[in-house]
Amino acid sequence: MAEYAHPHVLVSTEWLAGHLSDPAVRVLEVDWDPTSAYELGHVRGAALVDWKRDINDTVRRDILSREQFEGLMSRLGVTPDTTLVLYGDMRNWFAAFAFWTFEIYGHRDIRLLNGGRRKWFEEGRPVSEEAPSFTTTTYRASAEPNLALRQFLPGVRLILDRADHALVDVRSPAEFSGEISAPPEYQNEGAQRSGHIPGAANIPWAQAIQDDDTFRPVEELRELYASRGITPDRSVVTYCRIGERSSHTWFVLTHLLGYPHVANYDGSWSEWGNSVGVPVEKAGAEIRQAAPA
Numbered sequence: 001m002a003e004y005a006h007p008h009v010l011v012s013t014e015w016l017a018g019h020l021s022d023p024a025v026r027v028l029e030v031d032w033d034p035t036s037a038y039e040l041g042h043v044r045g046a047a048l049v050d051w052k053r054d055i056n057d058t059v060r061r062d063i064l065s066r067e068q069f070e071g072l073m074s075r076l077g078v079t080p081d082t083t084l085v086l087y088g089d090m091r092n093w094f095a096a097f098a099f100w101t102f103e104i105y106g107h108r109d110i111r112l113l114n115g116g117r118r119k120w121f122e123e124g125r126p127v128s129e130e131a132p133s134f135t136t137t138t139y140r141a142s143a144e145p146n147l148a149l150r151q152f153l154p155g156v157r158l159i160l161d162r163a164d165h166a167l168v169d170v171r172s173p174a175e176f177s178g179e180i181s182a183p184p185e186y187q188n189e190g191a192q193r194s195g196h197i198p199g200a201a202n203i204p205w206a207q208a209i210q211d212d213d214t215f216r217p218v219e220e221l222r223e224l225y226a227s228r229g230i231t232p233d234r235s236v237v238t239y240c241r242i243g244e245r246s247s248h249t250w251f252v253l254t255h256l257l258g259y260p261h262v263a264n265y266d267g268s269w270s271e272w273g274n275s276v277g278v279p280v281e282k283a284g285a286e287i288r289q290a291a292p293a
Contacts, residue, residue: 002218005258009251010114010215011085017125019085020045026078026134029117030055030088030095032244037089037117044126046087047076047134051094051244055101063266069105070139077134080108080142087113087120091206091213096248100264104150106143112251115214122212149250151237151263153271157278159237160199166234167200168225170249171241171269176202178282181273182241191273195282197239201228205245208252221257235261239268 004010019025020043027046031037038048049055054072055064064072078084084107088095095112102110113120121127159165174180178195196202207224210216216224230236236253238246243266250264272278 004215004218004256006255009111009255011111012114013120013123013125016043016085016113016120020126022083024081025083025085026076027085027087028076028095028098030086030098032088032090032094039129041121041127041129042117043087043120044128045132047132049076049088049098051088051097055094055098061267061271063101063104066105066141066145069101070141073107073139074137075134077137078107078139079137080139083109083111085111085113087116089117090244091118091209092116093205093244093248096251097244097266100149100247100250104145104147105141106146108142115212118213148261149263151265153265153267153275153278155263156197156237156239156265156272159235160197160279164234166230166236167197168230168236168238168246168249168253169196169200169202169240170205170238170245171196171202172204173202175241175269176200181269191241191269193273193280195273195280196269197272198279198281200239200281201230203228203230203249205240205248208249215252215256218256221252225253225257232257232259235263237263237265239265239272241269242266243268 027043028049029038029042029046030049030051032051034048034050057064086095086098099110099112169176176196181191181194208216236259238249240246247264250262253259253262
């Protein structure tokens with residue numbers, strides 16, 4: 001069986017269990033809702049990263065700034081040489097978002113726990129309810145932010161109908177078709193229109209993982225995306241509703257399949273579906289293209 005393009009970015013539960021006391025490794029649980037996850041128990045020694053408070057700017061709609069990233073790493077006792085192992089609630093959605101964000105700011109060694117929180121707990125691995133404390137560091141990002149990993153609304157508009165680019169909508173088929181604007185079990189981000197960006201391929205994020213939340217073998221992943229025209233010779237943009245599910249697919253395409261040009265559009269449908277004049281496609285409806293300005 002072929003290996004993933006960058007196998008070092010995934011660690012098994014067995015590997016992590018053997019490195020819980022390694023001072024060069026910092027384990028981070030990234031949660032959307034810490035009260036229903038981290039506070040009820042977490043990987044022993046794992047620090048909490050609150051997605052809403054720590055990875056996003058709390059005032060404007062944006063990821064944390066470089067200065068905020070450096071402050072977070074300093075508070076967690078991280079240096080540029082620390083190996084970060086990420087996992088979290090919602091089947092690693094927000095851990096993948098943190099991975100993408102930390103890579104934008106140039107941290108060198110970031111890994112994702114294959115199978116995440118669920119697999120760790122189901123295997124009976126060491127857990128704790130105590131929050132660890134660390135000696136504060138003075139972390140400095142070593143490079144300018146890599147904005148090639150991120151896409152914005154104007155950039156998405158420019159690539160519509162371009163054969164050398166591809167859009168992947170990783171939401172559910174009901175969201176893609178416009179039947180619903182958000183999953184009923186999660187908070188609605190308030191999009192005024194439902195549907196999808198014209199030309200996007202609908203490949204729900206969960207098709208990349210197995211029943212135990214580990215990633216599917218590389219041959220199956222290649223077939224999954226290639227069969228829908230998502231090939232490594234194209235520049236790919238992933239999106240969902242708020243950017244977290246699409247960061248999971250970004251991780252698959254970038255690090256497991258080795259696609260050279262993949263960006264996550266984190267504005268996603270909560271931005272596109274609220275924007276005036278952008279084209280929207282919906283099942284059974286005509287694409288309504290905005291008139292040129």
